[in-house]
Amino acid sequence: MKLSLATLDQLPGGVGRPGYDRAALSPGILHFGVGNFHRAHQAEHLDRLFGTGCGQDWAIVGAGVMAGDAHARAVLEAQDWLSVLVEQEADASTARVTGAMVDYLPAADAEAICARMAEPDIRIVSLTITEGGYFLDAEDRFDPDHPAMRADAAAPDAPKTVFGMILKGLRLRRAAGHAPFTIMCCDNIPHNGAVTKATLTGLARLSDPAFADWVAETVAFPNAMVDRITPATSDRERALCRDVWGIEDGWPVFCESFTQWVLEDDFPAGRPPLEEVGVQFVPDVTPYELMKIRILNGGHAVIAYPAGLLDVHFVHEAMEHPLVNAFLAKVEREEILPGVPPVPETDVAAYLALIERRFANPKIGDTVRRLCLDGSNRQPKFILPSVADALGRGGPVEGLALASALWCRYCAGTTDSGAVIAPNDPNWDRLTDAAQAARTDPQAWLGMREVYGTLGEDRRFADPFGRWLDALWTEGTAAVLARYTGHG
Structure with a gap:
């Protein structure tokens, strides 16, 4: 059955469908980055909320700026913006169709995207543009010299970036x-609201300091912690959707059943009542996000x-490997x-045990290559803060140093068996050169200040x-x- 509005009532038994009239929805959110995580997380929460009869004036209008967004939009348009969401655990799987998005603006039409944001019904603009999309330097500060930022500052009425x-x-x-x-x-960045504010006001300040001040004083940027393991869609997932659930979906979303969203309640223009579907609204999200970013x-x-x-x-195969698991x-x-400091009403050791069970879920089909992707952006956010913290309190860093040496060894471009590793980072060529040079001079790697800073x-x-890197090679x-x- 090809997924569309016309076929919703004909879907196979056991497949859930929107528990609301999609014609009754009206937009309230414009979202940049309509990828798998967004559809498994923010859009999924809203879909469940609409099913309760609440918040139906908060439907999503998608927007994209990347080249690949045009294909994604075409796939979703052909199925009336609907998606199949498959939640998988080791002993059970469920599938349902979600429909919280009601439009998706063409990525090539920046003028239309800007005009849509100016309409009064859009009260939230949300983002999942990946950790590397915020134009930060090695110290996680806004980089005013980035060419994309300079270009937008020179032509603010013809912007190219989000x-x-x-x-x-x-404006x-x-x-x-x-x-x-x-x-x-909704990206996995510490203090993600504050980071977004710094990038936005930093860009504005390059061309109009007074407007930058207005943005800083009047626009709200709540911080959030988001969590749901959601692998990329491949032919494997499309085939499972077709063969197991009987639905032809060009871009289904497969994810774990666990989901978490902790959000600071700072929405002057209003917000959907997401607490009705499990979102935690807190005065300070910092302890939650630190726990998740460090541990998960x-x-x-x-x-x-x-x-x-x-x-x-x-x-899940990595978790079955005794050495990787023990590491x-x-x-x-x-x-x-x-x-990791104390988190309200949370046992951090129990949280780690939960994370280990989630990593071991055999149904998810999450790939090691996806985890290895974009290390030059992820290592400074997910590993090196733990290094700095451990050094600051006089704790051990042998294991974290080994984790960093393993990244360096991986970026040399071959596995231990000699298999070639396809490029897996926006800076792959530079990383490969540095990793090869580090075989004899570890500072060729550690000297990347945009990654390591002074660490x-x-x-x-x-x-x-250096010791671990030499041992990995020998x-x-x-x-x-x-x-x-x-x-042993």
């Missing part, structure tokens, strides 16, 4: 006398590169958890990094993991 478009939308809105929308970041995202980075070097394909457990418990100069981290990944974990 942030340039948002600024133009705010149009102010000129029309409409209150500003709230900007809600950091844990992904810990297992990614040893598994990649050992030619492991799926994440994760030792680094988390001895070096990461001690730096690469600290001998307490640099010395074990002994191999399995032998090094066995030595570190004490597992």
